[in-house]
Structure formats: C-alpha cells, structure tokens
Amino acid sequence: MVKLGVNVDHVATVREARGITEPDPVAAAVLAELGGADGITVHLREDRRHIKERDVKLLKETIKVPLNLELAMAPEILDFALAIKPHSATFVPEKRAELTTEGGLDVIANRQRLQTVIENFQAAGIIVSLFIDPDEAQIEAAAELGAQFIEIHTGRYCDATCENDVRNEFSLIEQACITAANCDLRINAGHGLNYRNVSQIARLPGLEELNIGHSIIARAVYVGLERAVREMKNLLP
Numbered sequence: 310m311v312k313l314g315v316n317v318d319h320v321a322t323v324r325e326a327r328g329i330t331e332p333d334p335v336a337a338a339v340l341a342e343l344g345g346a347d348g349i350t351v352h353l354r355e356d357r358r359h360i361k362e363r364d365v366k367l368l369k370e371t372i373k374v375p376l377n378l379e380l381a382m383a384p385e386i387l388d389f390a391l392a393i394k395p396h397s398a399t400f401v402p403e404k405r406a407e408l409t410t411e412g413g414l415d416v417i418a419n420r421q422r423l424q425t426v427i428e429n430f431q432a433a434g435i436i437v438s439l440f441i442d443p444d445e446a447q448i449e450a451a452a453e454l455g456a457q458f459i460e461i462h463t464g465r466y467c468d469a470t471c472e473n474d475v476r477n478e479f480s481l482i483e484q485a486c487i488t489a490a491n492c493d494l495r496i497n498a499g500h501g502l503n504y505r506n507v508s509q510i511a512r513l514p515g516l517e518e519l520n521i522g523h524s525i526i527a528r529a530v531y532v533g534l535e536r537a538v539r540e541m542k543n544l545l546p
C-alpha cells in the first residue's frame with residue numbers, strides 16, 4: 310500500500326492572508342487524518358510565510374500519524390526541529406522569492422554540511438529524507454551520506470505538457486526508483502501531484518509514500534478536506 314502524506318501548508322497560507330487565527334492547519338490535519346492521511350507534512354520556511362513554530366509544536370502534540378517536517382539547512386530552523394523531534398525531516402532547498410520549492414536539493418554540492426546535519430538528526434532519532442531530482446549522481450550521494458529516504462521531485466513530470474516530455478520525465482523517475490532501491494534507499498515522492506497524474510506515479514516499484522498538498526487543499530475548498538483526502542487515498546494502490 311502506498312501511503313499518503315498530506316501537506317497542510319496551504320491552510321496556513323489562507324490564514325496568513327488575513328493574519329488571523331483561522332483556518333488552522335492543526336484542525337485541518339485532524340480532518341486529513343479522518344480522511345485517511347497516513348502522515349502530515351508541513352514546511353517551516355525561513356520567512357515563516359505560512360507554517361509557524363506554533364503549528365509544528367501543536368501538530369506534534371495533536372496528530373496520531375507521523376509528522377514530517379520539511380526544512381532547509383538554516384541554523385535556527387535546524388535547532389527548532391531538533392528540539393521538536395518530528396517523526397521525519399525532509400531537507401529541501403529554499404529560495405526566498407520562490408512560490409513553492411522549485412527543484413531538488415543539490416546533495417553533492419552540500420555534502421559536507423549535510424553530513425553533519427544528517428548525523429545530528431539521526432542521533433536525535435529523527436528519520437532523514439532528502440528531496441532530490443531524479444538524478445543518479447544525487448541519489449548515490451544521498452545514499453553515501455546515510456539518509457534513510459529520498460523524496461523524488463515529481464514537479465517536472467507534473468509540469469510536462471507534451472506527451473514526449475511526460476514520457477521522458479516519467480522514465481527519469483522510474484530509473485531513479487531503481488537506482489535508489491539498488492542503493493538501499495527508501496523512496497517517497499511528491500510535488501505537483503494531482504487527482505489526474507497521481508496514479509501512474511503511485512504504481513512505481515518500491516515507492517512508500519507520496520506527499521501531496523496543493524491539489525488536495527484546492528479540492529477541499531469544494532468538497533471538504535476529509536472527502537478530498539479520501540478521494541486521493543482511493544487512487545493509491
């Protein structure tokens with residue numbers, strides 16, 4: 310069974326549009342659990358544009374499913390994560406001006422810093438995942454650093470518009486799964502997945518969990534969050 314991790318950042322985005330206390334991503338996470346979410350993901354960005362420390366703390370205390378914290382290697386965010394001890398930490402690159410995470414982490418260029426950070430997180434009992442593009446050299450570097458998981462960036466596959474590009478991007482992801490399995494890495498995937506493109510990705514061999522945010526929260530505006538999550542769950546094998 311492929312697990313569904315629901316990213317509730319966008320609930321906090323709506324809250325921050327008004328600068329008040331609702332809608333609350335913690336309440337949303339509880340509804341997502343009721344809809345069958347196997348995990349909850351939030352990204353504590355350096356600019357705190359949506360999720361805040363308060364949300365992460367309350368989520369850790371409230372939800373029954375594992376909490377996955379996405380983060381960049383900024384010192385104060387690392388310290389906070391080590392204190393909160395989420396079930397897992399997914400390291401992502403972060404750019405101030407981006408609307409959402411634009412690509413995978415450059416594990417090779419950041420090898421030295423990642424080495425220390427991964428050791429510190431694993432020593433604290435936090436499972437480490439690296440969000441990377443479907444690129445053989447990056448996957449091998451993730452394995453050499455001892456990360457337990459990679460999360461394969463599916464954004465380019467999801468953004469592809471012509472059939473040829475879709476096929477090429479899909480085969481890169483397929484190959485990435487084979488490389489990761491050969492390196493004994495466990496495999497998650499996510500970014501840009503929706504109700505139409507998820508099925509093909511969900512059938513990839515060795516895939517454990519998909520992290521999905523935008524499409525579920527968008528659908529929830531029309532049908533409610535519990536139902537939106539259940540509909541996505543029903544598309545997973």
Ligand code: PXP
Pocket residue numbers: 316318352379399401409410440460498499500501502520521522523524
């Ligand atoms: N995985 C990672 C590492 C992400 O940064 C995001 C976006 O926050 C997602 C998955 C979910 O992407 P989407 O909102 O497009 O489903």
